[in-house]
Amino acid sequence: xxxxxxxxxxxxxxxxxxxxxxxxxxxxxxxxxxxxxxxxxxxxxxxxxxxxxxxxxxxxxxxxxxxxxxxxxxxxxxxxxxxxxxxxxxxxxxxxxxxxxxxxxxxxxxxxxxxxxxxxxxxxxxxxxxxxxxxxxxxxxxxxxxxxxxxxxxxxxxxxxxxxxxxxxxxxxxxxxxxxxxxxxxxxxxxxxxxxxxxxxxxxxxxxx
Amino acid sequence: xxxxxxxxxxxxxxxxxxxxxxxxxxxxxxxxxxxxxxxxxxxxxxxxxxxxxxxxxxxxxxxxxxxxxxxxxxxxxxxxxxxxxxxxxxxxxxxxxxxxxxxxxxxxxxxxxxxxxxxxxxxxxxxxxxxxxxxxxxxxxxxxxxxxxxxxxxxxxxxxxxxxxxxxxxxxxxxxxxxxxxxxxxxxxxxxxxxxxxxxxxxxxxxxx
DNA sequence: TGACATTATGACTGGGTGGTCATATAATAT
DNA sequence: ATATTATATGACCACCCAGTCATAATGTCA
Numbered sequence: 001x002x003x004x005x006x007x008x009x010x011x012x013x014x015x016x017x018x019x020x021x022x023x024x025x026x027x028x029x030x031x032x033x034x035x036x037x038x039x040x041x042x043x044x045x046x047x048x049x050x051x052x053x054x055x056x057x058x059x060x061x062x063x064x065x066x067x068x069x070x071x072x073x074x075x076x077x078x079x080x081x082x083x084x085x086x087x088x089x090x091x092x093x094x095x096x097x098x099x100x101x102x103x104x105x106x107x108x109x110x111x112x113x114x115x116x117x118x119x120x121x122x123x124x125x126x127x128x129x130x131x132x133x134x135x136x137x138x139x140x141x142x143x144x145x146x147x148x149x150x151x152x153x154x155x156x157x158x159x160x161x162x163x164x165x166x167x168x169x170x171x172x173x174x175x176x177x178x179x180x181x182x183x184x185x186x187x188x189x190x191x192x193x194x195x196x197x198x199x200x201x202x203x204x205x206x207x208x209x
Numbered sequence: 210x211x212x213x214x215x216x217x218x219x220x221x222x223x224x225x226x227x228x229x230x231x232x233x234x235x236x237x238x239x240x241x242x243x244x245x246x247x248x249x250x251x252x253x254x255x256x257x258x259x260x261x262x263x264x265x266x267x268x269x270x271x272x273x274x275x276x277x278x279x280x281x282x283x284x285x286x287x288x289x290x291x292x293x294x295x296x297x298x299x300x301x302x303x304x305x306x307x308x309x310x311x312x313x314x315x316x317x318x319x320x321x322x323x324x325x326x327x328x329x330x331x332x333x334x335x336x337x338x339x340x341x342x343x344x345x346x347x348x349x350x351x352x353x354x355x356x357x358x359x360x361x362x363x364x365x366x367x368x369x370x371x372x373x374x375x376x377x378x379x380x381x382x383x384x385x386x387x388x389x390x391x392x393x394x395x396x397x398x399x400x401x402x403x404x405x406x407x408x409x410x411x412x413x414x415x416x417x418x
Numbered sequence: 419t420g421a422c423a424t425t426a427t428g429a430c431t432g433g434g435t436g437g438t439c440a441t442a443t444a445a446t447a448t
Numbered sequence: 449a450t451a452t453t454a455t456a457t458g459a460c461c462a463c464c465c466a467g468t469c470a471t472a473a474t475g476t477c478a
Binding site: 029031032087088114117119121143146150151152153154155156157160161163164167168171178195198199201202203204205206207208209 | 238240241296297323326328330352355359360361362363364365366369370372373376377380387404407408410411412413414415416417418
């Protein structure tokens with residue numbers, strides 16, 4: 001968390017710093033992102049950054065938190081509709097909102113994605129606190145409910161099912177990001193949703209004929 | 210590719226260098242791996258390394274090539290049996306061999322996995338040459354064949370199907386690696402295969418009841 | 419033994435990094 | 449206007465890096 005001095009800054013200055021940090025962390029991993037560059041590009045002295053944040057990790061934590069909150073904004077609507085939707089209707093909505101978030105906030109999406117790819121588990125825990133594995137547990141809960149409703153096969157292993165759904169979600173976000181980097185074209189959202197539907201169709205009914 | 214001087218070295222010395230490089234690239238990304246450390250740990254002068262390899266990328270290329278070849282050894286057997294097996298029997302074998310490779314060669318697996326996570330597409334192309342996307346195309350071909358045999362639903366999108374199978378494969382390898390890092394216990398191979406079976410069951414028959 | 423080619427070496431260059439700290443500036447309070 | 453507190457600064461520290469190159473050591477052939 002930032003020091004008090006950071007919140008004494010004008011909102012404008014705070015925004016510049018945050019935006020610059022987002023830029024930097026979006027284009028490099030935590031390790032390779034540069035505090036020096038952030039300071040330079042934000043037009044402040046490096047020493048000042050250390051007046052606002054304890055250290056690099058502290059700034060990173062704050063940016064990760066911002067990312068998470070922003071993404072939550074995209075998901076809360078459909079999470080609110082949990083009760084009314086069938087499992088795969090809900091998953092479709094979640095995937096869709098994930099894609100939307102990625103398209104509208106590519107830098108934030110890239111940051112959270114880079115973070116997920118981080119291998120150092122201790123580091124991850126340190127940054128996320130207790131919030132880890134939340135996504136997996138959420139899907140596990142959904143699957144259990146759907147089993148009880150008779151929507152989903154009982155023979156299915158809940159944990160493995162949640163694992164599949166989580167991983168394909170991040171895989172999709174990853175692909176969106178890479179395409180956006182490569183061809184600068186804002187890729188067709190409908191085409192993407194079509195892919196998602198094809199994917200969910202496979203998950204729902206299986207490969208076998 | 211290494212310079213001629215590298216191949217003039219004794220096999221022993223060559224092996225030490227390769228092993229040390231594998232260690233280094235396994236524990237850090239290309240960017241963060243250190244030539245200086247490799248030289249120091251291999252007990253040779255840094256300048257010598259540059260007598261054997263053009264630059265860092267050249268050494269990395271060679272290590273990636275070694276990894277790829279070693280993994281191919283694990284897969285050729287079951288690839289040879291393509292004709293006799295059903296789609297998911299084959300996929301099971303491929304996943305299984307992938308896990309086996311990862312357990313028996315965790316460093317090499319970690320290197321290839323880190324490489325796959327690399328975001329810079331140009332860099333990837335430069336390292337791999339034309340070999341990119343091979344895995345995806347392979348699965349696409351398999352799915353097409355299985356459709357013709359009537360094993361697999363025709364309504365399924367081949368590309369999306371291959372995408373799912375490829376991504377879940379790398380996700381599994383990833384999990385194996387992380388577990389190995391964390392608990393130093395050689396994790397139960399049967400337990401893993403059980404998870405794979407549960408995963409394939411879902412893919413074969415779908416979530417819906 | 420001497421002449422030549424090959425290989426080994428590590429100090430060095432120019433660049434980067436996170437983080438510190440004495441000092442300068444600005445703001446506030448008296 | 450003075451004293452006190454809060455913020456801004458950038459030179460500086462210790463460290464790391466990839467890659468170079470003149471020199472030294474070693475090997476090879478005559």
